[in-house]
Amino acid sequence: MSAEENILKLVDAEEPDGEGYRLQDQVGFILRRAHQRHVSIFAAHIADLTPPQFAALAKLHDVGETSQNQLGQLIAMDAATVKGVIDRLKARGFVELTRHEVDKRRLLVSLTPEGREAVERLIPLAQKITDETLSPLSPKEVATFMKLLAKMA
Amino acid sequence: MSAEENILKLVDAEEPDGEGYRLQDQVGFILRRAHQRHVSIFAAHIADLTPPQFAALAKLHDVGETSQNQLGQLIAMDAATVKGVIDRLKARGFVELTRHEVDKRRLLVSLTPEGREAVERLIPLAQKITDETLSPLSPKEVATFMKLLAKMA
DNA sequence: CAAAATTCATTCGTACGCAAATGATATCAA
DNA sequence: TTGATATCATTTGCGTACGAATGAATTTTG
Incomplete structure (x- = not known):
């Protein structure tokens, strides 16, 4: 199953229990990592x-x-x-x-x-x-x- | 000029001086704002x-x-x-x-x-x-x- | 085996990021 | 004009976030 399919599954499916919630696929979590990565790249160029x-x-x-x-x-x-x-x-x-x-x-x-x-x-x-x-x-x-x-x- | 065209201009153009650098169009800056917005939405739901x-x-x-x-x-x-x-x-x-x-x-x-x-x-x-x-x-x-x-x- | 290198956790220092409270100044409205 | 509001800045307190230094325990290697 591709990452994209998992994302679609998350958007489509409505599971009441905790199964199906994957932290790694949530915008907030990825947004935080993307931001971290950018700060790190920034620091490498402008210390x-x-x-x-x-x-x-x-x-x-x-x-x-x-x-x-x-x-x-x-x-x-x-x-x-x-x-x-x-x-x-x-x-x-x-x-x-x-x-x-x-x-x-x-x-x-x-x-x-x-x-x-x-x-x-x-x-x-x-x-x-x-x-x-x-x-x-x-x-x-x-x-x-x-x-x-x-x-x- | 649309926001998208400005982005393309930034990617394509190579201006040596400071003109043409627009903070608002940089990934890092927008990433930071997107992250801020998410944290704010999070706090509104889970205080x-x-x-x-x-x-x-x-x-x-x-x-x-x-x-x-x-x-x-x-x-x-x-x-x-x-x-x-x-x-x-x-x-x-x-x-x-x-x-x-x-x-x-x-x-x-x-x-x-x-x-x-x-x-x-x-x-x-x-x-x-x-x-x-x-x-x-x-x-x-x-x-x-x-x-x-x-x-x- | 023993010394060197690695890993896990902790601590310190610095820098955002924001809510809430405070004080000073400015503006609005009765 | 004065009293209520609003704005600008500051301070405090809490919570990430990370580099660097430290110490304890484990693993690697000579």
């Missing part, structure tokens, strides 16, 4: 920065100065998580923090020259990371997969 | 257990007593991570730990009756979680997606 840290830098490079919260929304991190990421990038000298002049609640985040240099240097590596992550798939499969993954996320 | 904790219980239900390390391999967790998960399950009375009689390094993990009852009760909910996670996709798309995801993970 001194984590994917979330790179995401923050890349997004700042895109949009320029933004508030911490706004940045969090753009890269799908809640306020508490963003703070930690930004703190570490600041400690490395990659970002600068300033208070918003008008709205004193906002904390503006921007790239330092070092931060900008780092992102621009790393973007080609990030491309490689994407390619390597998708390397088990043919180009046609990549297109299909990305479309469906985006639809699901 | 008192995390996906890794449920994975451990479900796998123990499958294979019966195993060593902690072995279990970790089966559910894709390294030794340090498994330990934490098992400690919490033990504190809740869902698993029992015993030393292996012959090989005294091994720590055998097994379900308690409460643990077994919990998994069997939760498996139908886990099915629902899988279904809801995949709900943005048609049945045909689900089959395609699962095949490609498994290929990639």
